[in-house]
Amino acid sequence: xxxxxxxxxxxxxxxxxxxAGCRHYFGYPITPQTEIAAYxxxxxxxxxxxxxxxxxxxxxxNMVYGASAAGMRVMTSSSSxxxxxxxxxxxYLAGSxxxxxxxxxxxxxxxxxxxxxxxxxxxxxxxxxGHGDYRMIVLAPASVQEMxxxxxxxxxxxDKYNMTAMILADGTxxxxxxxITFEDEEIRQYDKPWALTGHEGKRPHNxxxxxxxxxxxxERKNFERYERYKLVEENEAMWEEYMMEDAEYCVVxxxxxxxxxxxxxxxxREKGIKVGLIRPITxxxxxxxxxxxxxxxxxxxxxxxxSMGQMIEDVRLATNCKRHVGLVCRSGGMVPSPDEVLAGxxxxxxxVY
Amino acid sequence: xxxxxILIAGFGGQGILFAGKFLAYKGLKEDLQVSWxxxxxxxxxxxxxxxxxxxxxxxxxxxxxxTPDVLVVMNLPSLQKYVDTVAPGGQIxxxxxxxxxxxxxxxxxxxxxxxxxxxxxxxxxSLANMVLVGNLLQNHPELSxxxxxxxxxxxxxxxxxxxxELNMKVLTIGREYGR
Numbered sequence: 001x002x003x004x005x006x007x008x009x010x011x012x013x014x015x016x017x018x019x020a021g022c023r024h025y026f027g028y029p030i031t032p033q034t035e036i037a038a039y040x041x042x043x044x045x046x047x048x049x050x051x052x053x054x055x056x057x058x059x060x061x062n063m064v065y066g067a068s069a070a071g072m073r074v075m076t077s078s079s080s081x082x083x084x085x086x087x088x089x090x091x092y093l094a095g096s097x098x099x100x101x102x103x104x105x106x107x108x109x110x111x112x113x114x115x116x117x118x119x120x121x122x123x124x125x126x127x128x129x130g131h132g133d134y135r136m137i138v139l140a141p142a143s144v145q146e147m148x149x150x151x152x153x154x155x156x157x158x159d160k161y162n163m164t165a166m167i168l169a170d171g172t173x174x175x176x177x178x179x180i181t182f183e184d185e186e187i188r189q190y191d192k193p194w195a196l197t198g199h200e201g202k203r204p205h206n207x208x209x210x211x212x213x214x215x216x217x218x219e220r221k222n223f224e225r226y227e228r229y230k231l232v233e234e235n236e237a238m239w240e241e242y243m244m245e246d247a248e249y250c251v252v253x254x255x256x257x258x259x260x261x262x263x264x265x266x267x268x269r270e271k272g273i274k275v276g277l278i279r280p281i282t283x284x285x286x287x288x289x290x291x292x293x294x295x296x297x298x299x300x301x302x303x304x305x306x307s308m309g310q311m312i313e314d315v316r317l318a319t320n321c322k323r324h325v326g327l328v329c330r331s332g333g334m335v336p337s338p339d340e341v342l343a344g345x346x347x348x349x350x351x352v353y
Numbered sequence: 354x355x356x357x358x359i360l361i362a363g364f365g366g367q368g369i370l371f372a373g374k375f376l377a378y379k380g381l382k383e384d385l386q387v388s389w390x391x392x393x394x395x396x397x398x399x400x401x402x403x404x405x406x407x408x409x410x411x412x413x414x415x416x417x418x419x420t421p422d423v424l425v426v427m428n429l430p431s432l433q434k435y436v437d438t439v440a441p442g443g444q445i446x447x448x449x450x451x452x453x454x455x456x457x458x459x460x461x462x463x464x465x466x467x468x469x470x471x472x473x474x475x476x477x478x479s480l481a482n483m484v485l486v487g488n489l490l491q492n493h494p495e496l497s498x499x500x501x502x503x504x505x506x507x508x509x510x511x512x513x514x515x516x517x518e519l520n521m522k523v524l525t526i527g528r529e530y531g532r
Binding site for chain 1: 374375381386388389390391393416479530
């Protein structure tokens with residue numbers, strides 16, 4: 001087995017991206033994700049890649065657009081306010097149906113907010129952010145190891161479905177160090193016949209564009225795109241179940257919140273409360289089926305989020321409001337303690353939501 | 354199942370994060386599960402730094418420590434801020450050169466180590482952090498002193514090779530102190 005090394009979550013993303021064949025990084029520094037850019041600045045020139053610190057977030061996402069249109073594996077990374085600036089580019093990438101890999105190491109908001117960990121960009125990542133009918137694949141790592149494995153997965157899914165894959169992490173997972181192993185994974189290559197690589201007079205020229213002035217044509221494009229999204233929803237949802245076999249209550253949490261929630265689940269079990277955890281790993285597609293099934297057997301749900309309660313809406317939708325869904329939340333860069341989550345579980349048991 | 358939650362706190366520049374990294378690497382070498390979480394916020398830019406290290410023989414849940422088993426402090430504000438959070442039966446390591454105040458709690462073990470003075474006497478004024486780490490290792494057999502040199506070697510960049518010997522020297526001084 002490969003050696004265990006200690007790495008920061010941000011560095012793990014950068015190393016995994018290089019291993020996934022990414023040779024183009026465009027970004028603009030912002031706490032708490034700057035280690036990604038620093039790692040790329042050090043490594044890319046040595047392996048024939050491109051590291052470029054653009055003049056702004058808007059410039060960097062459009063450089064991603066350009067490199068992706070040329071068929072390259074390419075990425076950018078930022079944190080919450082920076083992702084808002086990139087939102088226009090994310091919509092253009094979606095409208096052009098080309099792959100991209102984007103990292104958001106979230107910090108407290110709204111506005112310039114703060115620099116401590118947050119999950120308050122859930123709506124932005126899963127419901128839009130940019131304008132128009134589109135989706136992104138949203139991956140939510142809960143460990144440094146997953147920062148790496150979901151990066152490799154994200155590049156693959158982006159190429160497989162010609163869409164943007166986003167890592168939605170937070171300041172804690174980005175800044176913390178944990179042991180990690182890199183296995184030599186096979187990286188799948190995808191044909192990109194649409195790529196702008198120079199036609200050399202041998203084929204009609206390609207155009208990558210998101211402008212469709214005829215509404216019939218634009219509607220058809222959107223219908224086609226949503227057929228593809230349907231495949232993603234059917235095939236790519238990922239989640240983890242923890243102590244759910246005999247659970248009467250179910251905590252739902254992703255990323256760093258799921259780590260805190262696990263401690264609370266263990267503490268609640270010690271008190272004799274039969275509680276488990278469902279951790280969505282993909283936030284879009286949301287793992288609806290497992291939650292729908294859980295609603296058949298548990299008495300209630302508790303959502304734990306570093307926001308005022310955003311994923312809770314998807315939990316209610318997935319379970320058709322069949323059970324009560326409680327909320328334990330902190331905001332603005334604060335993280336709930338295991339005791340706060342335990343109190344939320346105990347409230348659910350008492351029927352207090 | 355054994356889990357040790359260690360909180361190290363002090364001023365920026367005292368090597369708080371380095372001391373934490375050392376413990377995390379040592380845990381890694383002992384095949385433990387580890388997490389290391391630094392402060393990266395305004396408090397760090399304003400001068401104080403802290404880091405959370407968890408060493409466990411089972412997977413680490415939350416990397417955020419609310420009730421440390423071990424507190425290592427290198428300035429008075431950090432002692433005052435965290436003294437009441439330490440778990441009953443826990444340990445507190447105080448750099449007694451920099452902190453004159455005594456801990457009044459009676460349900461914790463307190464080790465007063467004049468780390469800054471000991472480091473200065475050893476000609477390594479900036480390594481008081483590692484004196485405290487050495488003292489901590491004395492009481493934590495799960496992080497045996499064996500192999501400490503390998504960890505120091507892997508953490509010190511080649512250009513600063515002279516620091517390897519100094520780190521080893523102060524770790525040993527810390528380990529011997531109070532024995």
